[in-house]
Amino acid sequence: MGTDEAAHRLRLLQQEFTTLPACGPGDGRTGRRVHPPVPLNLAVIDHITASVREVAEQARTAAPEAGPLPAAPASIYDWWRQNTPDLDDGAVQARETVIYRQSLEHAIAAGDHKVIRKHPCPGCGCWGLFWRPAAQRAVCVNLDCTDTNGMARTWELKHLAYEHIARQKMLKANAT
Ligand SMILES: [Zn+2]
Numbered sequence: 260m261g262t263d264e265a266a267h268r269l270r271l272l273q274q275e276f277t278t279l280p281a282c283g284p285g286d287g288r289t290g291r292r293v294h295p296p297v298p299l300n301l302a303v304i305d306h307i308t309a310s311v312r313e314v315a316e317q318a319r320t321a322a323p324e325a326g327p328l329p330a331a332p333a334s335i336y337d338w339w340r341q342n343t344p345d346l347d348d349g350a351v352q353a354r355e356t357v358i359y360r361q362s363l364e365h366a367i368a369a370g371d372h373k374v375i376r377k378h379p380c381p382g383c384g385c386w387g388l389f390w391r392p393a394a395q396r397a398v399c400v401n402l403d404c405t406d407t408n409g410m411a412r413t414w415e416l417k418h419l420a421y422e423h424i425a426r427q428k429m430l431k432a433n434a435t
Pocket residue numbers: 380381382383384385399400401404412
């Protein structure tokens with residue numbers, strides 16, 4: 260679930276934003292589709308590189324003998340799981356939380372801010388979170404949901420991911 264979604268989103272991101280459009284013959288002035296702006300591509304490439312590096316570091320901390328990274332960035336989550344089959348419950352939860360957080364990050368990097376709405380606000384439980392790009396945080400719309408300064412409460416993706424994976428674990432525990 261979490262892994263598949265994270266891998267899927269990473270693959271999409273790579274395909275959509277980092278593959279240079281093919282240049283046809285001609286002088287390049289007619290009938291060409293508009294290239295995506297280069298800075299966006301570079302930002303996405305940086306994002307993918309940072310995501311892979313984080314997974315590699317975390318995996319090697321738990322499994323120093325882990326082999327080389329897979330060639331395709333989207334395969335890193337499977338690689339991480341395959342190399343860390345014997346983690347205790349807490350470590351599995353931590354791993355899945357990182358993967359889920361990266362999945363959210365990939366969606367947001369692709370411009371899909373709606374993924375935030377699938378999470379209840381950790382402060383008040385309402386379903387009114389939205390993404391504020393400038394702050395890189397989710398913000399609650401509930402006017403009563405404020406911090407000690409009276410400002411709307413905001414949440415980092417890692418916090419939403421933590422709550423999401425903890426909730427999943429609880430549901431699974433209750434089902435058995
Ligand atoms: Zn709230």
